[in-house]
Amino acid sequence: MLKHKVHEIELSSGMKGLIIDTPKTGVVVAEVSFRAGEFMLPYDKWETAHMLEHVLLGANKTHATARAFQAAIEQNGAYSNASTSVYDVTYEVECADFEWRRVLGLLFDAISTPLFLQQEIDSELSNVREELISRSNNHFRHLNLGMRQAMGMRALNDTERVERLENITRGDLVSHYEKTHTLPNARFIIAGNFKGEFTEAVDLIEQRLKLSNKGVRIPMPNETPESLAEPFIVRKPSVPNNYLFLDFYADRIYNERENIALHMISTLMTDTMYSRMFGTAREKGWVYHMFSGGASVGSATGWWLGAQVSKTNSQPLLRLIRDECIRLKSGNLNAEDFDAAKKHLLGTTMRSGQTSSSLVGRYSKYYVDDTIDDMNKLASLIKKITPEECIELFQDLCRNDTWGIGVLGSTSKSPASRLHSYTSEIFTSNS
DSSP, X not given: XXXXXXXXXEOTTSOEEXXXXXXXXXXXXXXXXXXXXXXXSOGGGTTHHHHHHHHHSSOBTTBSSHHHHHHHHHTTSOEEEEEEOSSOEEEEEEEEGGGXXXXXXXXXXXXXXXXXXXXXXXXXXXXXXXXXXXXXXXXHHHHHHHHHHHTTOSOOOHHHHHHHGGGOOHHHHHHHHHHHOBSTTEEEEEEEOOTTOOHHHHHHHHHHOOOBOOSOOOOOOOOOOOOOSSOEEEEOTTOOSEEEEEEEEEXXXXXXXXXXXXXXXXXXXXXXXXXXXXXXXXXXXXXXOEEEEEEEETTEEEEEEEEEEOHHHHHHHHHHHHHHHHHHHTTOOXXXXXXXXXXXXXXXXXXTTSSHHHHHHHTTTHHHHSOOOOGGGHHXXXXXXXXXXXXXXXXXXXXXXXXXXXXXXXXXXXXXXXXXXXXXHHHHOOO
């Protein structure tokens, strides 16, 4: 993990953020995030947050057009982008450390003084349509969004989002901006070689990020996932194989140690060619690739498994998944498997935290609930995780009994129901 120190800064305006001092880097990375995601919007105006993200880093009081603003940002090779999730809208820049004041100042100006030019709105409306249509070809994404909907959480698939784009007006963007882009509702993370001196960075925020200081931090939604009594099926006759997703949910947000144990379970099950699920499936020739992961989702924590598999091998793969989950639930976790998973997780964690940008991503849980999990301690925490913690966490996940399975492809209800039946045995077994 890249050597660093993290400091929380709270401004008199109510804005809060992290400054990460990274002595061995020559770049500065900055993000400003607002609780302004799609969950706040009615379904017919769903794309308002996404459109706002596209338009905001455009024409503003210091640059007459989006093109002029981007030229100013990028003139020395700097990078800018923005993203929208169900919960947040986030703006980011990355630049060489010799020009961080200039680039961060431009970012703050753009956030503070957008012009919302109708011509740029019309252009971005078309660009967003192109983006969503291209994403609709991602079958895993389509399946995942459909399952979120089916399990009672806020989501629309990309086709539904395209259909609602024309509902968005300039007035919608301005209204959502004024409601959400306030200092108390903002969080920031800035990483760079500041040599322990943050006054300049704080002064720049206070001088150039000119937003309302009224209001409060908008809370996360209280989403409660619901189990699916039947498989969620997306029929696509042109897709010859099956795309599978299994979603498991706990009814609370896991703490740092529990999240590490959850990632250890993913490593154990799918993350290596010798893992208990994927390694075995590859050895038998059943599947080319599998994946799993975990994250907080609203007021819950989710753990998921995914695979693309032929219809012939779908049932053997699901039986393997069932059997390995039941083994773990019953406490069957030998020291050799656990130690191998721990070593792999430790190594990938250290490799993934070697840049300022990756560190900022590692601290993004701060946007969820102002939690600061010190990444300097992560390697030590991984080493301390025990097999018993992983077993108990998985048992807790199973006891919650909130789950679903989705199948996309040229399938039908009968074979999909068999896959659902295999999965249900994970939760009904007495192991």
